[in-house]
Amino acid sequence: MRLLELKELEPFGVGGRRECYVHPENPSRCVKVLRTDDRRTVRLSAKGGLIPPSWRRQYDNNADEARELWRIHRRMGDSMREHLPRCYGFEETDLGRGLILDLVRDHDGRISCSIRELISRGFDPSRLRSAYEELSKFLLEHRILTRTLHDHNLVAKNLGNDCWRLVLIDGLGDPAWLPVARWIPVLGRRKIIKRLDRAWPRIISFAAGGGVSEQLRRKSSWDQGFLRHRGE
Template sequence: MTEVILGGLERAFAQGGNRLCFIDPRDPNRIIKVLRPDRSADIKRAKQSFPRNLKPLRYFDENWQEQRVYQKIQIAVGDAAYDLIPRCYGLVATDCGPGLVTEMIKDHDGRVSLSLKQCIWQQGKARSLMAVVEDFVQRWGELGMPSRNLLLHNIVVQQSVDGPKRLVVIDGLGWADIVPLAYRCPRLARWKARRKAQRLPQAMDQLLEKQRTGQDWGYHGWLDEEQRIVAAGSSAASQTDR
């Protein structure tokens, strides 16, 4: 397998709790997620107690786990899922370790879409945004989309020329149950997905209350403007250079 050169950990444009995100040098419409050195599979396994520490390393590898979840979503939900989540293109070898390639969610101007958390913090509960949220909540439940709790920083708001277009969940996918029966029971999946999606408005209100009372934003989910420019020569870069 040919190794993809990412150019070092400092080239990541975003960071999550377990992974770093890079622009795929082969295609600026895709990103490559690699494990943070301090969150590698062997370090995570070493922190586990017996007998969990006997599991193979892949069970502590977030990229391997996410690819597996995508395979299950394809079987359980099908192509309709990709209205609500990025597409996944599999694992690749990189100079920063194994990476998972997924679709880059961008706005109409070529910039990386902002998280729902950042949009709420900056704009509040604008009517146009809330309409998209309502559509998402309904569709997420109808499809029975597998996820852990839906966190505001794991959801991005894709913008069209006319404003918010759709919400896309970029992390936290897959049922967290020890025995995930919902993958095989659509009725159970819809019930679980509906419950998780319906908590979003409450999470938004809690974030706005933090802002109102002068509390800190938190750690995850913020992109500065320069981080949103996905590649030199893109429409976003051209507009910024003018």
């Protein structure tokens, strides 16, 4: 079996549990692989809560994300790609099984930045207000449940002429043990509105605080959401 070779490539993004690479054979797609390094397992083990650390280490973010994206694609088809990446399944890599998704790029071909990175570089989030309203309408209209809408999971695609589109690249699904919001439409919409109403003020507050400093990036997990490169 031929493996995608990623070991010699630099990931463009590194999260708490996964690394993201430009697909070596298709620059319009990315490959997400699970991290296995010690920093990852130590960080997960240190978290509290009712879920034991041994289970959290084994949790497969890729499998969960694939299920959510496939569920949405069955309902919406490719129209989901306006604000969500399409999932193309899995491929074997030299770093383990990789999840293949659309890679969000700006109008000039460079990989799009997260809201966290933009704000930390001095970007005024008010320029994204219209794009946020469009995303909100999309999530509500199609009843797409999400986890907390974090600034590092929202990518701002630059369309040119100061026009933007927000794409949610992680955090889909209802984390509730009993997902009644998925089954009962009115509860689903209520939950989506609650997430949206909290996210925008949090983004504005984050900007007012100056974003993430270089020092904080080096010493904490706040480095998540910053690109290592832009795929030029």
